[in-house]
Structures are given as C-alpha cells and as structure tokens.
Amino acid sequence: MNRSSDRTGWKTAVGVLLTGIMLFPVYWMINVSLTRDQDMRKSPPGLLPLHGTLSGYRTVLDEQLPYLATSLVVALGTVVLTVALAAPAGYALAKLRPRGGGVLGFLLLAAQMIPGIIMAMGFYAVYLQLGLLQSVPGLIVADSTLAVPFAVLIFTAFMSGIPGELLQAAQMDGAKAPRVFWSVVLPMSRNAVVTVSLFAFLWSWSDFVFANTLVNGGAHEPITLGVYHYIGNNNQEWNAIMATAVVASLPAAVILVLAQRYVAAGVTTGAVKD
Secondary structure (H helix, E strand, C coil): CHHHHHHHHHHHHHHHHHHHHHHHHHHHHHHHHCCCHHHCCCCCCCCCCCCCCCHHHHHHHHHCHHHHHHHHHHHHHHHHHHHHHHHHHHHHHHHHCCCCHHHHHHHHHHHCCCCHHHHHHHHHHHHHHHCCCCCHHHHHHHHHHHHHHHHHHHHHHHHHCCCHHHHHHHHHCCCCHHHHHHHHHHHHCHHHHHHHHHHHHHHHHHCCHHHHHHCCCCCCCCHHHHHHHHHHHCCCCHHHHHHHHHHHHHHHHHHHHHHHHHHHHHHHCCCCCC
16 A cells, blocks of 8 residues: 555656646746846846736737737637538548548548648649738638648547437438538537637647748738747847747637547547537
C-alpha cells in the first residue's frame, strides 16, 4: 500500500512539474504583458509584476480590435463551411457506401500531408486570376482546406457507429436520405460536430501561412498578421506585444475549455449516447 502511494505521489509530482514547465511560457507572457517599460530589462527579471500596468492592454484595444474582428469572422466562416461540406461527406462514406469510398478516404489522409506553403502558393495563383486576393471569403475557403479532410474522417468514424436500425426505421416512415441525415444522423453526431467545429476554429484562428500569403496588405487582416506587424512596428513595447498575444489566445482557450467534454467524446468516435 505504501509503495503504491509513493508511486502515485511521484507520478503526481512529475506530472505537476511537467505541466508547470509547459505552462511557464504562458505565465511569462502574462507577466510581461503587465510589466512596465522601465522594469522590462531589470536584472534579474521580476517573476511577478509588482508594479503592474494595463497600458499594454489599452494599446491592444485601441489598435488590434479590427484584426480580432476579422479573425472571428474568418474562423466562424471556416467552421460553417467545414461542417457544411464534411458532415454530408462523412455520412455518405459511413452509411451510403459509394464506390471508391476507400480511395477517397486514402486521398483525405494524403491531403493532410501536403505542406501548407505549397497549398498557399496554389491558392495564390488561383486567387490572382479570380480577383480573390486580400479577401475574407478567399481566406475562409483556404482555411477550410486544412479542416475538411480531418473533419470528414471524424464524421465518417463517428457516423459508422450509429445503429443502422435507426436509419432503416426512419426510411420505413418515408424519410429520404437527406431527411434521415438532417433529422436523425446529424443530431446524434453532436459530439463530432463540436469536435470538428473546435478544430476548424483553432486552425483558422492560428493560421499564419495562408493569411500572410493571401491577405497580407489588405484591408482585412487576421490577428496573426496583427501580431506580426505589431512586433515589427513596436519591437520595444514588449508589454503591448505580449498583451496582444494574451488577448489573441483568450478566445481559443475559452472555447477549448467549454467544449472539452464534447471533444473527448467526439474523438473516441463510435458512441451514440450522450
């Protein structure tokens, strides 16, 4: 019993230590965001902002809100487009069994291995001809290409676990395939929808490659470019730079905390009970 308790204690201590090491950059980002300019180069650096200031956050709210608004629009648009494309595709692969479904699944896996910069250059060439450079819809479509292959695989795996008897009962009541999908399959796939939406939001929110390639210099730039430009223009105002990073991290962190139980259920797949 004592050996078991000692072993559990050591595991807990190691887990706490590793967690602290991984979270230290986040703590330091918050610490620097609250530090005054005159204390920034103090040696040794202060582990706590004893004379804290919110000037960095005031600067962020004055200058970065347009970037945050653009990121929010792009992220939500990416979520909607990803779910709209991936959910029916996952249903078709899981339940309708089309010809070539196995090949399509392999291609979806292969698509996730393509480097983002290669896809970005391809989009740049296409958008240049279509006049979609520096546009929000163009960025939404580009960001969706990161999420759709993963989303189709998640939906396919999850919807495969839905009992076929439920679908047959709906069909016996006269429901066609679209109605079965909308009224039966999609409500039962809530965990998968939340999982896909979360990952699509996070990928879009944190995207830099597509944003820098396709919308850099335009009227509507996401927060990743806002941080990038801000570092270049204000490389001495580290509290404002770190405050920008903190504010940019908050939406993703909040959404991840709120949706974690749905994500845990969604990534395990195959479950049909809430």
